[in-house]
Amino acid sequence: MIRLPQAAPQLRIKRFRAEIDTAIRQVIDGSHYILGPALERFEAQFAAYLGVRHCIGVASGTDALALALRALGIGAGDEVITTALTAAGTAQAILHCGARPCFVDVDAVTRCIDPAAVEAAITPRTRAIVPVHLFGHAADMARLAAIARTHHLALVEDCAQAHGAYSDGRKVGGFGHAGAFSFYPTKNLGGIGDGGAIVSNDVAFADRVRALRCYGWNDDHRVSAAVGFNSRLDEMQAAILGALLPHLDAGNAERRMLASHYREALADLGVGLPPDPDGCVYQQFAITCDGRDGLRSHLARAGIGTAVHYTPPLHVQPAFATISIPALPRTEELARRLISLPIQPEMAGGEFARAAAAVKEGILQWKMS
Ligand SMILES: *Cc1c(COP(=O)(O)O)cnc(C)c1O
Numbered sequence: 001m002i003r004l005p006q007a008a009p010q011l012r013i014k015r016f017r018a019e020i021d022t023a024i025r026q027v028i029d030g031s032h033y034i035l036g037p038a039l040e041r042f043e044a045q046f047a048a049y050l051g052v053r054h055c056i057g058v059a060s061g062t063d064a065l066a067l068a069l070r071a072l073g074i075g076a077g078d079e080v081i082t083t084a085l086t087a088a089g090t091a092q093a094i095l096h097c098g099a100r101p102c103f104v105d106v107d108a109v110t111r112c113i114d115p116a117a118v119e120a121a122i123t124p125r126t127r128a129i130v131p132v133h134l135f136g137h138a139a140d141m142a143r144l145a146a147i148a149r150t151h152h153l154a155l156v157e158d159c160a161q162a163h164g165a166y167s168d169g170r171k172v173g174g175f176g177h178a179g180a181f182s183f184y185p186t187k188n189l190g191g192i193g194d195g196g197a198i199v200s201n202d203v204a205f206a207d208r209v210r211a212l213r214c215y216g217w218n219d220d221h222r223v224s225a226a227v228g229f230n231s232r233l234d235e236m237q238a239a240i241l242g243a244l245l246p247h248l249d250a251g252n253a254e255r256r257m258l259a260s261h262y263r264e265a266l267a268d269l270g271v272g273l274p275p276d277p278d279g280c281v282y283q284q285f286a287i288t289c290d291g292r293d294g295l296r297s298h299l300a301r302a303g304i305g306t307a308v309h310y311t312p313p314l315h316v317q318p319a320f321a322t323i324s325i326p327a328l329p330r331t332e333e334l335a336r337r338l339i340s341l342p343i344q345p346e347m348a349g350g351e352f353a354r355a356a357a358a359v360k361e362g363i364l365q366w367k368m369s
Pocket of ligand 1: 086132160
């Protein structure tokens with residue numbers, strides 16, 4: 001029986017183990033364990049990769065969003081428009097700076113935030129839009145940027161699932177005032193622990209984020225000028241990420257290849273397939289189907305791991321629910337029907353066709369049962 005884990009980040013670490021070992025050894029043999037040369041190198045390397053001016057490494061993707069919003073001056077009484085079909089961290093970050101997440105519906109096809117719904121939700125209190133490039137698919141940044149410009153709103157991209165994804169030939173992270181990345185192990189670029197980064201082209205904003213991540217210090221004098229945090233990407237993770245970054249594009253190409261095998265194998269099975277724009281990096285390959293939970297159990301018995309992203313959607317979760325929970329019919333339907341298939345670039349020894357065939361067989365068997 002074929003055994004397909006939904007995600008297996010350890011396989012990626014194993015594949016590049018020699019380079020990672022060298023990078024880790026350099027950190028251990030050095031003398032600078034926090035805000036040292038490995039972080040500086042990685043920040044420059046990731047900024048160059050994305051084509052942005054500044055990159056600031058922080059402790060997680062959630063912190064990256066929270067610090068970006070704070071550095072933009074967003075706080076109590078402000079509203080931030082976002083999607084409910086996302087990881088908890090997206091909205092936790094909004095709560096952390098004292099603002100209120102204002103959830104709007106997604107587009108049924110792209111599963112990303114619907115620009116028309118964003119525009120309809122703007123109030124005098126709205127300060128920012130946080131789109132999520134869900135599953136590696138870039139949100140509609142041209143329209144969102146136009147809306148942000150017209151209404152004088154900040155645009156902060158949640159790029160936690162979209163390292164290297166692009167739209168109109170431009171990598172995500174550089175469209176808005178800031179882009180926030182997570183390096184959680186299962187992301188397209190993931191470490192052996194937690195990590196995150198904020199990217200931007202605005203030098204004053206970048207300086208504020210640098211102060212926020214380190215006790216509110218201004219660089220030279222170690223004097224706390226404002227409220228600050230301890231949220232730094234440590235040298236060990238920075239060194240590991242620096243070793244993995246040169247392999248990111250190849251890993252994304254493997255994800256795309258696997259996606260095309262899935263697309264072919266699952267074409268006539270009556271399941272919904274994700275759209276396939278240029279530049280999608282498939283952090284997940286998520287299909288939709290009726291009777292989702294039954295299919296998941298069946299696939300699990302066949303040795304195929306799956307996951308659900310995301311249920312329940314954020315707008316009904318206690319931390320985020322407000323007195324009047326908005327009706328988000330497309331989000332709710334997707335939350336009931338989405339199922340994320342195995343997507344590890346290294347899985348099954350790269351035998352993607354075999355993996356796709358196994359999933360097809362599993363779905364066919366389930367339909368007949
Ligand atoms: C992973 C993720 C986050 C949170 O990142 P952490 O590093 O776990 O804090 C935020 N948003 C999205 C869309 C994510 O996938």
